[in-house]
Amino acid sequence: MEAYQTHKRKDRVTRILMLSSMRNDIMLRFKRHLSAQSVWDAIKIQYGGTSTTRLRQLTLKFDSYKKCQNQTMRQHLTVMSNIISELRGVGRDMTDKQQVHAVIHSLPSNWKHMYVNLTNHDNIKTFDDVACHVELEEDRLYAKKLINEAFIFETKMRGAYNSKYKKG
Numbered sequence: 001m002e003a004y005q006t007h008k009r010k011d012r013v014t015r016i017l018m019l020s021s022m023r024n025d026i027m028l029r030f031k032r033h034l035s036a037q038s039v040w041d042a043i044k045i046q047y048g049g050t051s052t053t054r055l056r057q058l059t060l061k062f063d064s065y066k067k068c069q070n071q072t073m074r075q076h077l078t079v080m081s082n083i084i085s086e087l088r089g090v091g092r093d094m095t096d097k098q099q100v101h102a103v104i105h106s107l108p109s110n111w112k113h114m115y116v117n118l119t120n121h122d123n124i125k126t127f128d129d130v131a132c133h134v135e136l137e138e139d140r141l142y143a144k145k146l147i148n149e150a151f152i153f154e155t156k157m158r159g160a161y162n163s164k165y166k167k168g
Contacts, residue, residue: 073138
């Protein structure tokens, strides 16, 4: 009888501790359960595991994800890598081919040349392969932009000096 009383007291304290650590609206859902084990089981049913809806949501997010204009390619690939990790965490492993396909389709519309390049490239087999190629392309485009801006600046400066000397 003493062991039973000790168990009941510990169970009551544990249940109260669990319920008191919840927000009020959540606590009201689990307050009706009379033992700590019953509360724990109800919480696992409510919040544990991955629902079919969540799995579909993650899969759809991964398949339809597009690079935003204000993101760098590295940021974009980090987001995609995180989604892959989330999917892996819920038991949905993506094949390398699916990952590569999703990255290629997530590229901006002005990257059509890379889309064609990557889909016809036999050496691109993993996420890391395609990530390396698109990061290099972004670096190449950035360097080209800097060079073009430098030439524009130089041209404007020459015109300013020439007009100054003509007047004088």
